Amino acid sequence: MQNKLFNIALLLSSLTYSCVADGGVDNAVESLANQMKHFSEVATTTKQNEHYQPYIISTFNGKELEKLGISNLKEALFLVPGVDMATDNSNNQTPIFRGSNSLAYGQSKLFIDGVPVNNLFLDAYSEYLSFPVEMIKRIEVVRGPGSKTDGFNAYAGSINVITYAEDFEGFNSSDKIVFKYGSYDYKMGGFFKNYKVDDLRVSVDFFYQEDNKKLPSGPDGLSQGVMSMTGYDNRALSQSGDAPLWLEEYSLGLSLEYKDFSLKARMLEHKKGSAYGINYSLPQENDRVKLPSYYLDLGYNKKINDYELNIDAGIKYDTFDSKSKLLPDGLNFIDMYQFDTYGTVSPPVSFADGLYGEHLATQRTLYQSSYLKYRGVERHLFTFGYRLTREETIDMISKLSNWSTGLPELYDYTQTYPFFDANAKRNTLIISLQDEFELNNNLSFIYGFNYEETSYEDAGLEPRVSMVYQLDAENIFKAIYSRSHRNASWQEMFTMNNRARVGSSDLKPEIVDAFEAAYIKKFSNDSYIQTNLFYLLNKDQIYNSSTSPEYENVMDTDIYGFELEYKGNITSLDQLYLNYSYVTGKSYINDEARSESLSNVANHLAKGYYIYNIDRTLSISTTAKFVGSKNRVFGDTREKVKAYSTFDTAMQYKNKEHDFALTFSVKNIFNSTVKFPSAVSTYPEDYEQERRTFLITLKKEF
Template sequence: MCRLSTVVALSALMQSVSVADAAEREDLLDVLEGATELATKSGMNANFVPGMVTILNGDDLLQRGARTVWESLALVPGLSLGLEMTGERQVLSRGVGHGYASGNIKIMLDGVSMNSSLFATANSVLNIPIEQVERIEVIRGPGSSVHGEYAYAGVVNVITRTGERQLRLQASEDGGSGLGGIWYWDDPERDLSLSLNLTGLESNDAGVRVNEDALAALGESYLSNAPGHSNEAQRYKAAFTNLQWRGLFLDLKLIENSYGDYFGVNHFLPPADNNLASLQHTVLAQLGYDPRLSATLSARLRLEFLRQERDRDQLYVFPASYLADEPIYMDQDYQETRHRGLADIFWRPNPDHTALFGLELSRISIDQAKWEWTNLPFEISSTWLDTDHDRTILGLVVQDEYRASDQLTLTATLRYDDYSDAGSLLSPRAAAVWRIDDANVLKFQYARAFRPPTFYELEYAAQVDLDASEIDTFELGYILTKPNWEARATAFHSDLTNPVLFDEITEDGYVNAEDVRLRGVELEYIQRLGSQLKIDANLSYVDAVRPGSDTALPGGARWLGNLGLLWRPHERWLAALQLHYVGKRHRLDEAVYSDLDDSTTLDLTLNYQTLAKGMSLHAGVKNLGNTRVYYPQILTSFGGVDLIYPDGYPRAGRRWWLSVSYAF
């Protein structure tokens, strides 16, 4: 059954089942949405897949006050958030992912990989408002055996809303105001459906107050725009279209994501002029067909086209009198195009055995990479990246899922990837899931994942041959499920080989840096107290170190925690308190950069929702206690001098938001 048809069927089931109150409907929804294809592509309940998969429901995220995909990921055990100096969103998984051009997580949109080959990031997806999201599926840890490149420290699949009809108004103190809506039409007799999901937001956000920038450390504060505010203006426009006819579907997605230059590319605070200095445009088209070949054979066929543009418009680089009499700005244009074909064959000779054979072919080319400088006192080439560089990838996947007994399921996966510019890589996985009884599940998994060098890293490499980085991970998981509560525990050990990082010592470019070891534990707990109260919590610890030098990996925190309290005093009303804790964050290894202090933030959300169609209201306050929060800065330098924000990147304090929708 296609995904849209499944959603419609589930909606009909929800309306036909007689339940006592909204809490029971939520429990039923949890059961219906527990299945995922992210871990194996074959589809099964998340409790029984290899490794640990977290499923975040879009409605639940909205009720808790999450405003974007990026914010939502902080609720996942082991994941923390970060920023690049000009506003690019970062997600760190188990301490991995800090730095410039640091895409270490595979980010997908409705199953399509969105990581740019320039930086391996996907900012446009992370900035999608939660109102457009049906659910988010997350693999913590390696996923390359199924998903290939950049599924290194995790995999995120954002599934957009379809099958609904609603109009929406959004407003917030810092995230933009605008309109959105979803329209849906279907013809059950022809098994034909069409869905359109639209959103437009704009904000002239004043940003956060900055007292000192890098010029203070240089003793040149008189040249600075600080004290002042970061430029965090933004504009987001998106249109997601889905057309389905029987087993055939066509997806078209258009995203325009523009934002200010935040803290400045060289850590010189830009003018607070609301200039949209970064512009990202995404065009995605996907054609798919899921034929049933026989009683035991089925297939999944996909053709994808992805064009991504990443432009800079008057990006503030240097203040007046630093290199020239006038401020120096940069305009930069980059465009890449990816064509991808995918064929998966599933063979199910009996209910206990599923085999997968997959073939993927991708071609990525750079269409444009130019820049222009204003007021630069010397000449510079107009091309900043080799536009003749392209990449062809051939991927082969073989997977065998075997249910040895009613209690034991074994999964073995092997993926082979051949890169035209980065060599060949193998990504094996071996996993066992033991259903001890109806309440207890024990999991074990070994998996290897990889991350090839990006186009940017290859262009600015400090060594001749920049190798892909690999990570080997062992995981042991345990799930205990009771009628009113559930607990999970995961222990993991990972060894990172040849991580690709900017050389912080010589500052000559990117190198295969010192190996890294990760060890940690992730704990989760959910408790329902009657029909009115629900508590959930998670706590994670990771020790991320370089054994050779006995230094901590910068950017991450050893301790992360979340505590949620949802209270439903009436079937139409829900109040949510969400507490988020981030422990001390390691900064650069040099002694002059001390760790950032830990922080605890509290979000309050009030929700009103009619039982069926009609009006819904969600309003909340983020960071209710107005806690001072800082993200670790990324090293930049000029002329051999480190340029930093002494306290890191400050984030916004207390702020309000509102989302009103009408379903029809």
């Protein structure tokens, strides 16, 4: 403690001396105040004072994640309290916050430098989970819906990824190049470049990565009768083998700032193997899915006296593009959606060489927002504005093997038998009002609302109230109530002619009312304990199953639990982080209780890491994770998904003289079996994940 006080005193002394030297004693106080204001603004913007923020937040520093051998955003999110991971037959992975509707996407929102990137087709961001951690300066994760009132609705949580494009005077980002190699023949290369002259600042990042990952899988869904029907039993065609989970991806990001103007743009080309098959039939090795993402965001920020104006506009494109062998050789199939001119079911078709398909749907999102902040009333900060969004499908292709002949050559059914509504459109208007009110130095409030109207079902008025009480510098209390929603995804609304998924444009938004309370005990600037309680009332959650494929608002879920989080150190040379989460609840389908416990949700999650800095050049670390067992969904008679534990280790060497770092890590050291649950009546053995892997990273800064 004495050392910290001495360091603070030394900093203040040096700042004061520089002020006196520059302008004499009379200007010292003013200059010192300006410098301290700068540091305060940086801390506010970068969430370094996150304990005082009016929501439940965890932050992770990119360079600290690198020491742990963390490779990408997905691995970093595994560290967050209350967050688990789920996947589906296309390996579209998604974080599950506090057990909220593990069968749906869109429960959380992902922002890259403040730009929302959830794709429209699934309302997911699986394509960004492989974003390399070396391109990430900081990750801010908010649990609960109370984090957004400025034109966004984060149903269960929000993730803000800040790249090295963020820059403050005295906190500049270094140029760098990085190379990685690991298991499954994983290769990655990338760079970050920063250019600054006068009022112009340009930042560019680029990376390319690929692997040839294949994981054992099966028997596939045909073994459960997915594509069988009366008189035509295709279960004998079920396969076991390696699921193609390979990845090929590159991204180019650009950030430009000139005075009050900004531009943010990114092109992400994401291609991966078809995993477990669109129709739950194990695909071929080279079958693929593309999920490209492009956005361009223009901003204008101007401060005039007590006013601050923020104007933002942008365009975003995302695509679902699949080309694969949908079903195996020898399939006998009756297409239940095909009818002849007399209204009777078409005769069966035999696909001796299998059934192939190509499906593409491209979405475009246009948006514009304007927000005005006003500080003219003492102890108040008012924010008022709107956000307009227009979403639409601009291209759709649906090709399948010929239903008349059964031959494998693709036939264009885009007009006659589309897999998706080519005319899908949605307009959204969100109006927001918020007041940040500081009653005194110890007690502050934020209250406000979002009001939303859409072309379909409106979410209406959604309030939020948050209180932060600082008993003193070491004891902080929070209480939050918020309501938010999730609009149905394009897949849930507009999917057509599909035996496993049937869309409905009559879906209502999922609604959540969240009650949260937190207590934070600070021991120092970088050491604390945080505990929080939550109670979530989820209404009209969207659900479908293999026996009832149409998406419907049929499930309500009550969820409650708590999270404990500790960050600190044992000695002056280490860093320790631990968290534990407990979540439970009850689900109701059509107002009838179906489960005494949540389905596909681990009641217990425990995570942590330890970093020991041997000296200024060498550090070692270990990361541990425990995920409890999971109950199945109603009607699934399989045993629970088994609990698992994993342990990772890493060593990093930093050469200060030449500014390079070499990191070697081994993940899942003890080769534990890790499985994500599959849907009922599909893959009976679930989806097995990676076993033991290794990663080598070389990074050079300039």
